[in-house]
Amino acid sequence: MAATYSSPKQSDISATRKREKRFNWFLPVSLTAGVLVWQLVVMLAGLPVFILPSPVDVAQRFMSMLADGRLLLHSAVTLTEVLLGLLAGGGVATLIGYALAKSHTAEKLLSPYLIASQAIPVAAIAPLLIIWFGPGTGSKVLICALTVFFPVLINTIVGLRSVPENLRDVMRSMRATPRQTLVQLEIPAALPVFLAGLRVGATLSVIGAVVGELVGADKGLGFLINLGRGQYDTALVFVAVGGLVTIALLLYGTVMLLEKHYLSWQSEPERDNSSM
Numbered sequence: 001m002a003a004t005y006s007s008p009k010q011s012d013i014s015a016t017r018k019r020e021k022r023f024n025w026f027l028p029v030s031l032t033a034g035v036l037v038w039q040l041v042v043m044l045a046g047l048p049v050f051i052l053p054s055p056v057d058v059a060q061r062f063m064s065m066l067a068d069g070r071l072l073l074h075s076a077v078t079l080t081e082v083l084l085g086l087l088a089g090g091g092v093a094t095l096i097g098y099a100l101a102k103s104h105t106a107e108k109l110l111s112p113y114l115i116a117s118q119a120i121p122v123a124a125i126a127p128l129l130i131i132w133f134g135p136g137t138g139s140k141v142l143i144c145a146l147t148v149f150f151p152v153l154i155n156t157i158v159g160l161r162s163v164p165e166n167l168r169d170v171m172r173s174m175r176a177t178p179r180q181t182l183v184q185l186e187i188p189a190a191l192p193v194f195l196a197g198l199r200v201g202a203t204l205s206v207i208g209a210v211v212g213e214l215v216g217a218d219k220g221l222g223f224l225i226n227l228g229r230g231q232y233d234t235a236l237v238f239v240a241v242g243g244l245v246t247i248a249l250l251l252y253g254t255v256m257l258l259e260k261h262y263l264s265w266q267s268e269p270e271r272d273n274s275s276m
Contacts, residue, residue: 035055038054038055039054039055039056042054042055049234049235050232050233050234051234052234053234053235053238057235058235058238058239058242060235061233061235061236061238061239062239062242065236065239071239071243073219074219074220074221074223074224074240074243075221075243075246075247077137077219077220077221078206078209078210078213078220078221078222078243078244078247079247080137081137081140081141081144081209081212081213081220082144082205082206082208082209082247082251084137084141084144085140085141085142085143085144085145085147085148085205085208085209086144086145086148086201086202086205086251088141088142088144088145089144089145089146089147089148089149089152089201089205090148090152090198090201092145092149093148093149093150093152093153093156093201094152094153094156094194096110096153097152097153097154097155097156097157097160098156098160100153100157101156101157101160101161102160107157114150114153117146117149117150118150122143122146122147122207122208122211123211123215125146126143126211126212126215127215127216129142129143129212130212130215130216135216135217135218139212139216140208140209140212140213140217140220143208143209143211143212144205144208144209144212145208146208147201147204147205147207147208147211148201148202148204148205148208151197151200151201151204152194152197152198152201154197155193155194155196155197155198155200156190156193156194156197158193159189159190159191159192159193159194159197160186160189160190162189162190162193163185163186163189163190164189167185167189168181168185171184171185191262191263192259192263195255195258195259195262195263198255198258199252199255199256199259202248202251202252202254202255203248203251203252205251206244206247206248206251209221209222210222210225210244213225213226214226221240221241221243221244221247222240224236224237224239224240224243225237225240225241228240
């Protein structure tokens with residue numbers, strides 16, 4: 001008989017696609033319901049604008065700041081700090097993580113310092129970093145990098161150590177060089193765990209940027225939050241927070257696209273070439 005192809009994962013893939021479609025339909029409905037509840041609370045509670053502005057007030061503030069260009073300017077500053085911090089922190093964490101994954105001795109020596117660096121809240125040392133490195137972009141990038149560093153580091157180590165030992169034996173039997181083992185085995189095997197850590201780091205980098213801007217800055221979305229708080233302009237605070245959420249969602253979505261592109265093999269149906 002002709003060869004047939006079975007796909008044991010096809011049902012899982014179909015179920016995943018159905019869940020994605022339901023999510024795409026549910027999200028706008030959920031957001032609309034949330035805005036309606038928000039408006040209802042404002043109307044029933046009769047709260048002043050400086051305590052809880054209505055969605056209309058926030059939308060008007062958003063449009064005015066968008067029209068005069070201030071929102072785009074401050075968002076661009078924060079986005080630049082986030083991207084540079086994510087690149088620097090993620091890059092250094094990946095290199096150190098690879099070295100620690102290869103050497104248990106180095107991990108034991110550096111673990112107390114790495115754990116201590118994570119135990120200290122970034123918000124506690126942010127004022128010191130602003131004093132040492134100035135209120136410019138460099139200090140904000142450093143704060144972002146410190147925020148991103150630990151999750152990417154841990155996931156890099158876990159990902160590299162999760163490579164099956166029998167596959168390493170195969171590479172050694174084929175006399176693969178360390179570079180070939182890294183490129184053809186370790187990176188593909190560790191990529192799912194690494195990208196999961198990058199997803200966490202991408203969202204945390206936004207927190208790092210806003211912490212630095214809240215401590216000391218004259219531009220950026222964190223600066224707008226400080227400005228709105230000082231002037232009791234709560235609508236401005238809502239607009240700035242919305243900008244931060246948008247940046248976090250964009251970064252998270254970008255990492256998700258990377259996962260879909262580089263890990264597409266995980267969802268491809270398995271083909272059974274056996275003849276029947």
